[in-house]
Amino acid sequence: PSAGLGAPLISPPLAPVKAGPPPAATLLATDNRRSESYYETKGTVFSALIEAIDLAQLARLDADAAREEIRDIVNEIIAIKNIVMSISEQEELLDDICNDVLGYGPLEPLLARDDIADIMVNGSGTVYIEVAGKIHKTGIRFRDNQQLLNICQRIVSQVGRRVDESSPICDARLADGSRVNVIVPPLSIDGPALTIRKFTKEKLTLEQLTRFGSITPEGGEILKIIGRCRVNSIISGGTGSGKTTLLNCLTRYIDDDERIITCEDAAELQLQQPHVVRLETRPPNIEGEGQVTMRDLVKNCLRMRPERIIVGEVRGPEAFDLLQAMNTGHDGSMGTLHANSPREALSRMESMITMGGFSLPSRTIREMICASVDVIVQAARLRDGSRRITHITEVLGMEGDVIITQDLFLYEIIGEDASGNLTGRHRSTGIGRPRFWERARYYGEEKRLAAALDAAEIADESLPR
Ligand SMILES: Nc1ncnc2c1ncn2[C@@H]1O[C@H](COP(=O)(O)OP(=O)(O)O)[C@@H](O)[C@H]1O
Ligand SMILES: [Mg+2]
Structure with a gap:
């Protein structure tokens, strides 16, 4: 990101200039938690840097040259002020200062790590990260809420927005594709809250999910068949599940000759096929105009001769349009939605349509859901941080007013081991002929499907009872 040099980001340090060298040992941020004296030293160096540097000139340099320039001056300041530091401490301080002047400040080291899924900043003093499914508190902190707000401002300015009291909520995106949400006071009470869902270039594959134990090889095989054979699918799960x-995994099995249109709030999907049109919604601008909703996109999709429509996240009335698409020849359309079980996914879809202002009797909506959705795949993040595919469930039809489903695969939690990790197992339910059997046959996949279902049953028999 280019530097907004001269912007209020470069604010004078809070700490007063202190004479004498700080105790060097405390500068080492071994546990990521920096000491007060580190911040004081940094403050001293920072204010001297701001006095010494020509910001206008720095702004004309590219990032590397700017970093070099800052390095020279910082080294000089450290020498003049007689600050005692080891080379590695000096490097750390230098990085830290460059991050403040040129980048996203204390967030930079977190942004540089690719093992982090989410970064959650709750005001200047509290930063949490999610790594491998678990949430940890870090020692990272911002100088104060003003510095944090400045960084939020720098982030949202890249999508032409600003956050302040009159417009305190904003979605944005980092240059690397990471999704950002900012909410600032007075709505967030203890300082700006910044949430970053980091973009991972290397999307996980079904093979990896299998290796992680999120699904069995047989279950994975069935998902591949579902992806290929144009089975209308809803992926349900909680946040971050x-x-x-x-x-994204399912879309990998779509044949290359299909025309696919994707609709997302922020483009995340990475389709491998050649014939893809990617669409993205747009929030309203500062004047509250120009919004393009998910529903607008999905409706428009239907006029674009799609073969499949993929909706990143179904949250509202677009559920109706997606179901219609599924029901009118765009077989193999897919979408995700937020629900904790396949059953709840069905009722969520119904309520999204009801609340969308379609005055249809609930039975009609249910019939429509049954006629459209073939399979619900349920994802879950369990309390030990592991992510599992807990259900592959088929929608069969109606019995009276009730939608009937049938589970093909389930994950059962058995217990907890000594280290607090959950133990459990995937098992097939012994269904030999899923409802999409004919469809699999049409695509010449019925042997593979039968083999996967058989293998799943055999694998089940070897499980402890
Ligand atoms: N089965 C899995 N095992 C391990 N990590 C996973 C698994 N599925 C997803 N993740 C990681 O979890 C994070 C959230 O995944 P994502 O698919 O964006 O969740 P959601 O869309 O449900 O919010 C990502 O960093 C992703 O790489
Ligand atoms: Mg998502």
Whole structure:
């Protein structure tokens, strides 16, 4: 990101200039938690740097040259002020200062790590990250809420927005594709809250999910067949349960000659096929105009001669349009939605349509859901941080007013081991002929499907009872 040099980001340090060298040992941020004296030293160096540097000139340099320039001056300041530091401490301080002047400040080291899924900043003093499914508190902090707000401002300015009291909520995106949400006071009470869902270039594959134990090889095989054979699928799960990842996995098995249109709030999916049109919604601008909703996109999709429509996240009335698409020859359309079980996914779809202002009797809506959705794949993030595919469930039809479903695969939690990890197992339910059997046959995949279902049953028999 280019530097907004001269912007209020470069604010004078809070700490007063202190005479004498700080104790060097405390400068080492071994546990990521920096000491007060580190911040004081940094403050001293920072204010001297701001006095010494020509910001206008720095702004004309590219990032590397600017970093070099800052390095020279910082080294000089450290020498003049007689600050005692080891080379590695000096490097750390230099990085830290460059990050403040040229980038996203204390967030930079977190943004540089690719093992982090989410970064959650709750005001200047509290930063959490999610790594491998678990949430940890870090020692990272911002100088104060003003510095944090400045960084939020720098982030949202890249999508032409600003956050302030009159417009305190904003979605944005980092240059690397990471999704950002900012909410600032007075709505967030303890300082700006910044949430970053980091973009992972290397999307997980079904093979990897299998290796992680998120699904069995047989279950994975069935998902591949579902992806290929144009089975209308809904992926359901909680926040961060792996819905988008799973949707992306399923799309890999779509044949190359299909015309696919994707609709997303922020483009995350990475389709491998050649014939793809990617669409993205647009939030309203500062004047509240120009919004393009998911529903607008999905409706428009239907006029674009799609073969499949993929909706990143179904949250509202677009559920109706997606179901219609599924029901009118766009077989193999897919979408994710937020629900904790396949059953709840069905009722969520119904309520999204009801609340969308379609005055249809609930029975009609249910019939429409039954006629459209073939399979619900449920993802879950369990309390030990592991992510599992807990259900592959088929929608069969109606019995009276009730939608009937049938599970093909289930994940059962058995217990907890000594280290707090959950133990469990995937098992097939012994269904030999899923409802999409004919469809699999049409695509010449029925042998593979039968083999996967058989293998799943055999694998089940070897499980402890
Ligand atoms: N089965 C899995 N095992 C391990 N990590 C996963 C798995 N599925 C997803 N993830 C990771 O979890 C994070 C959230 O996944 P994502 O698909 O974006 O969730 P959702 O769309 O449900 O919010 C991502 O960093 C992703 O790489
Ligand atoms: Mg998602």
